[in-house]
Amino acid sequence: xxxxGIDSGSTTTKVVILEDHAVRVxxxxxxxxxxxxxxxxxxxxALEEASLKEGDVTVIATTGxxxxxxxxxxxxxxxxxACATGVLFDVKTDETIHTIIDVGGQDTKVMxxxxxxxxxxxSMNDKCAAGTGRFIEMLALKLGLSYExxxxxxxxxxxxxxxxxxxxxxxxxxxxxxxARGESKADIAAAAHQAIASxxxxxxxxxxxxxxYCFVGGGAKNPALVKALEENLGHSVFVPPNAQVxxxxxxxxxxxxxxxxxxxxxxxx
Amino acid sequence: MTEQFDPxxxxxxxRSEDPAAKRYSRLVFEQQRKRNAEIPVRPSxxxxxxxxxxxxAGEGDARSxxxxxxxxxxxxxxLAMGAKPVRLGCGNPALVQPGDxxxxxxxxxxxxxxxxSFLDEKSLASxxxxxxxxxxxxxxxxxxxxxxxxxxxxxxxxxxxxxxxRYGASMASELExxxxxxxxxxxxxxxxxxxxxxxxxxxxxTAIVRSLQDARSEKPAALSIRDLYVILQASFAGVPLVDxxxxxxxxxxxxxxxxxxxxxxRPRLVLTGAPIIWPNFKLLNLIEECGADVxxxxxxxxIQSCFDPVVIDEKSKSAIYRALAQRYIFASPCPCFISxxxxxxxxLDLVKExxxxxxxxxxxxxxxxFDMEVYRLGAIMRQKKIPFTTIRTDYSLEDTEQLRVRLEAxxxxxxxxx
Numbered sequence: 001x002x003x004x005g006i007d008s009g010s011t012t013t014k015v016v017i018l019e020d021h022a023v024r025v026x027x028x029x030x031x032x033x034x035x036x037x038x039x040x041x042x043x044x045x046a047l048e049e050a051s052l053k054e055g056d057v058t059v060i061a062t063t064g065x066x067x068x069x070x071x072x073x074x075x076x077x078x079x080x081x082a083c084a085t086g087v088l089f090d091v092k093t094d095e096t097i098h099t100i101i102d103v104g105g106q107d108t109k110v111m112x113x114x115x116x117x118x119x120x121x122x123s124m125n126d127k128c129a130a131g132t133g134r135f136i137e138m139l140a141l142k143l144g145l146s147y148e149x150x151x152x153x154x155x156x157x158x159x160x161x162x163x164x165x166x167x168x169x170x171x172x173x174x175x176x177x178x179x180a181r182g183e184s185k186a187d188i189a190a191a192a193h194q195a196i197a198s199x200x201x202x203x204x205x206x207x208x209x210x211x212x213y214c215f216v217g218g219g220a221k222n223p224a225l226v227k228a229l230e231e232n233l234g235h236s237v238f239v240p241p242n243a244q245v246x247x248x249x250x251x252x253x254x255x256x257x258x259x260x261x262x263x264x265x266x267x268x269x
Numbered sequence: 270m271t272e273q274f275d276p277x278x279x280x281x282x283x284r285s286e287d288p289a290a291k292r293y294s295r296l297v298f299e300q301q302r303k304r305n306a307e308i309p310v311r312p313s314x315x316x317x318x319x320x321x322x323x324x325x326a327g328e329g330d331a332r333s334x335x336x337x338x339x340x341x342x343x344x345x346x347x348l349a350m351g352a353k354p355v356r357l358g359c360g361n362p363a364l365v366q367p368g369d370x371x372x373x374x375x376x377x378x379x380x381x382x383x384x385x386s387f388l389d390e391k392s393l394a395s396x397x398x399x400x401x402x403x404x405x406x407x408x409x410x411x412x413x414x415x416x417x418x419x420x421x422x423x424x425x426x427x428x429x430x431x432x433x434x435r436y437g438a439s440m441a442s443e444l445e446x447x448x449x450x451x452x453x454x455x456x457x458x459x460x461x462x463x464x465x466x467x468x469x470x471x472x473x474x475t476a477i478v479r480s481l482q483d484a485r486s487e488k489p490a491a492l493s494i495r496d497l498y499v500i501l502q503a504s505f506a507g508v509p510l511v512d513x514x515x516x517x518x519x520x521x522x523x524x525x526x527x528x529x530x531x532x533x534x535r536p537r538l539v540l541t542g543a544p545i546i547w548p549n550f551k552l553l554n555l556i557e558e559c560g561a562d563v564x565x566x567x568x569x570x571x572i573q574s575c576f577d578p579v580v581i582d583e584k585s586k587s588a589i590y591r592a593l594a595q596r597y598i599f600a601s602p603c604p605c606f607i608s609x610x611x612x613x614x615x616x617l618d619l620v621k622e623x624x625x626x627x628x629x630x631x632x633x634x635x636x637x638x639f640d641m642e643v644y645r646l647g648a649i650m651r652q653k654k655i656p657f658t659t660i661r662t663d664y665s666l667e668d669t670e671q672l673r674v675r676l677e678a679x680x681x682x683x684x685x686x687x
Contacts, residue, residue, distance in 0.1 A: 065670060080678035107671060119682055124675055 002052065003059045003259070005252030006039050006073065007082065007245070008066025011105030011133070011218065013038045015046045016248040017057070018256070023090070025050045026245045035066035043072075061255025063247055065106065077254045079104075079247055084111050084119050086250025087214050091240045095212040099204055101229070101237070102247070103219025105133045108200060112207040121207040131199035133219045135171065139192045142175050143185050147222075150189045154224035157190035171195070190224070197228035204233065213237040216246045273424055274417040282419040284395075285388050287367050294363035298323055301548035308493040308557075310527070312520040315496055318503035322547045324393055327353075327507065333455055334507065336397035338383070338412070339405045340569040341601055342425060343593045345471050345579070346448055348510065349464040350457040356505035357394050358570070359383040360546025362664035377635040378664040379544065380408035387419050395419070399454050401447060403427050405605045406638055423450045431606045433599045440594035441587060461586055468579050468589070470510035477517045478575040482565065484524045486623045489535070489562035491527035492520070495553045501575060502547050536683045537564045539625045541616055541646075542659070543633035544570040549664050552631055552672075559676045561683075563629075565619040567602045567612060604638040612642070613649055620655055627656035627683040629676075634663040656683045 002024075007014040009031060017025040025046045032038050039062075047054065062073035063082040077085075083102045091097065100111040107124055108131045114120040125131045140150035161183055163174060171192065178188050204213075213235060219225050220243035230237055240246065302319060305311075320326045332353040339358065347354035359382035367388055368381025386394040402413035403425040413424040426443055428436035448459050478501070485492050500520060504513045538556065540563045545552060556563060567573045577600045581592050602612055616628060628650055632640050643659050650657035658679040662668055 078674055078677045078681060080674065081681050107674075118685060119678075122678060124671065 001059075001256060001259075002057050003061065003252045003256040004043065004046070004057050005082070005248040005250065005255065006043060006060065006062045006064075006070060007079075007248040007251060008035050008039050008062065008064040008070060009104060009106075009218075009247075010065050012244070013042055013064075013066070014245045014248040015039075015042045016245055016252050017046050017050045017052065018249065018252040023242075023249060026242065026248065028244055031066070036069050036071065039066065039070045040072070059255045059259040061251040061258075063251040075255045075258055077251045080109055080111060080119065080122050080124075082247040082250035082254060083109065083216060084113060084250065085254045086246035086248070087216060087240070088113070088117050089253045090242065090246060090249050091214055091238070093212060093214070093238055097212055097214045097238070098210040099207070099213045101200060101204065101213060101215045101220075102217040103131075103133055103200070103215070103225065104217045105137075108132050108203065108217075108219070110200070110203040110207055112210065123203045123206045125199070125203070131196050131203070133217075133222075135196050136192055136222070136225070139171060139175055139189070142172055143179075143188060145185065145189070151193075151222045151224040153186045154189035154193045155227065157184070157186040159184075159187045159190075160194070161187050161191045163188075163191040163195040190228075193222075193224045193228040194232075197225065197232040200229060201232040209233070211235050215239050216243040218244055220244070274414065274422070280418055283371065283388065284390050285367075285370075286390075287388065290363055290367045290385070291389065294361050297361055297363045298548050301550055304550070304554055305493075305495055305499065308496060310490060310493070311496055312492065312500075312523055314516055314519050315499065317516050318500045321503040321506045321508055322499060330507075332507075333398045333457070334393070334396055335399045335401065335451065335455075336394055336420070337401040338409060339403045339603070340574050341403045341405065341427065341597050341603070342401050342447075343444065343579075343597050344505070344510075345464060345467040345593065346444065346459065347451070348467045348470075350448070350451055350455075350459050351463075352398075352451065352455065352457060353507035354505075355393060355397060355507045356502075357383055357386070357397070357400075358544060358546055359386050359394075360544075360549035360664070361386075362549055362666070365664050375635065377408055377633060379546070379633065379636075380412050382664065384412060384415065387416065399423070399451060401425055405603055406636070421450075421454045423447050427598060427605065429607055431599045431601070431608075431611060433595060437591060437594060437599070440598050441590035444590050444593055445587075461584070461589070464589060465581070465584065467510065468581060468593075470514060472578045473514045474504060474510055474517070474575055475578040477514060477521055478572060480521050481517070481524060482572050482576070484521065486564050488524075488527060488529045488533070489537070489564060490529065490533055491524045493557060494540075494563040495550055495557065498545065498550065498553065498571060499547065501572065502570060504575065533562070536561045536626045536680050537624060538562065538683075539564065539616060539619045539623065539628045540566040540568060540571065540631065541612070541628060542568070542631035543636050543639045544568055545631065546570050551662070551664075551666060551669065552660060555669070555673055555676055556629070559673065559680055561676075561680055564623040564625055567615055567619070568631075569602055573602050573615075604642050609642050609645055613646065616646070617649075617653065625655075627658075627679070629679070630657070630659040632659055632661035634661060 005016045013031045060073045061075045062070045063077045067076045102109045111122045112120040215237040220239045334353045336357040344354045364382035364385035365378045368385035386392045400420050400422040404410045579596045
């Protein structure tokens with residue numbers, strides 16, 4: 001069976017075409033101003049790359065902030081469910097994963113997974129940008145750096161400066177203060193990564209800190225954040241190679257499971 | 270009677286016209302009314318209740334309006350004295366910002382919005398001849414002092430514990446003191462017979478609310494929780510209870526005769542936590558839009574607000590005061606009282622009685638009382654294996670989408686348990 005998962009996020013849109021147990025195509029593009037159109041276009045492209053026609057796809061599941069905007073989807077799955085399903089389906093580790101950390105552009109989610117592989121509890125950041133990818137993006141801008149430069153520079157820092165703000169807006173003024181004090185950009189960048197990692201640690205502890213950890217979402221592509229998070233948790237975190245598209249995979253898997261359930265029920269009747 | 274406020278430090282009431290806030294506040298009313306209009310099944314007379322909440326009813330009412338806060342002030346006493354009891358806790362998001370212009374940002378939205386309604390000289394709150402504010406939280410205690418400049422204000426002192434043996438007599442005398450204050454300020458008299466009549470009307474209200482609750486529990490599709498809240502909260506706006514009873518009884522008949530044509534598959538929730546006040550139905554909108562039913566609650570502005578009857582076993586005035594205290598203070602679901610056990614037992618009972626699939630806690634930002642109780646509530650729910658989540662938010666709409674994700678994810682986990 002072929003199923004598709006579309007994760008329409010605040011920053012990027014991800015699409016995955018799943019054939020039975022293998023990912024055939026996965027794509028990531030910026031969401032832009034028209035999430036519906038972006039989703040439509042990227043889905044078409046994915047079909048072309050997989051040499052498939054629309055009719056070949058049995059079920060299209062959507063997730064992410066734009067999950068309800070995508071008119072051509074069959075099933076809507078929340079990011080939390082999609083992310084956990086994606087990780088449990090696709091990520092192979094030696095130890096059982098009990099905590100999933102998903103740092104996205106607009107929000108951060110932490111999921112606790114029980115021994116049966118079900119979501120036991122989850123926590124999400126509050127409405128502001130504290131603890132999200134956007135926080136670092138804004139600080140990079142303030143430092144006159146690109147996001148990548150900011151992350152790379154942070155890795156070079158050897159000095160620990162405490163940064164108190166967890167609010168992106170207040171953090172901006174704190175950065176201005178640090179710059180004025182003559183702190184190096186590398187140290188400030190490192191401090192920002194530490195601040196967000198500490199915030200994530202609290203969310204992890206809130207749902208009951210338990211290893212092993214799997215770190216996904218766009219934030220997992222940032223090596224400085226991975227390092228800061230490992231320091232904060234006192235434990236290594238596993239970053240799967242396809243961390244950014246796992247929610248899309250999870251949506252495709254979740255969509256397929258639900259489809260199979262419905263079919264089974266109909267056969268019974 | 271000693272003065273609660275020292276007149277030496279009285280200051281002129283602060284008033285400031287803010288037409289923009291007024292327009293916005295009207296818009297919020299209209300928006301929620303429109304949103305409610307989309308509810309698929311509604312009582313045919315719902316507009317009677319809505320008009321009261323929209324402040325479109327009550328013109329030409331000669332009774333003296335008495336504004337009160339919280340659910341601990343017996344409406345029966347005020348009604349029996351021939352005055353109009355108007356519950357003032359404000360749920361209008363448009364008034365939080367004007368409140369911010371006076372108070373600090375660190376005060377809860379109920380207190381800020383409620384105070385802001387006094388800034389407008391023509392508002393319903395400003396037209397009140399007398400105010401009653403129970404000491405149900407720190408903000409309310411001080412709000413009473415602030416409002417004393419706006420109208421004669423009685424601060425109703427509450428006991429720290431809901432122990433009727435220790436505090437029963439003092440609460441009965443506190444209510445009596447409140448009656449004397451009203452008498453003195455407004456020249457109104459309390460007649461025992463009138464009081465008994467009002468108590469009887471309130472008992473009828475309780476009976477109707479209980480029947481509505483039972484009927485809804487059987488068939489939640491018959492009456493949306495939002496409509497039920499509109500109906501309940503309309504009874505706090507000062508309409509004569511007999512009128513309200515008549516209209517609410519019509520609703521009950523309709524709900525009773527509602528034919529269920531398909532199986533209701535929606536998760537059944539018990540809602541607990543902070544007051545949800547018209548028109549801030551943000552959370553109720555979300556719950557119903559995400560596909561869940563609230564089958565019971567412990568809210569002081571919800572079903573719980575009218576659930577307990579006043580039980581009269583002796584008809585002397587002092588016995589009646591004791592009975593009123595018993596119902597309004599010692600049976601109150603407010604977390605300002607020790608101990609939380611009362612509320613925990615109530616929630617567990619409701620889950621069992623109404624076959625609920627989960628418990629949803631609503632935390633109002635900056636209300637410590639509800640927030641602190643989540644610590645034990647969450648743990649007990651986990652212990653009892655009852656799906657539980659807490660949604661903490663304020664009056665603003667900016668976090669709606671984040672809340673939707675949380676709620677949907679919670680409902681997904683509830684489904685998996687089913």
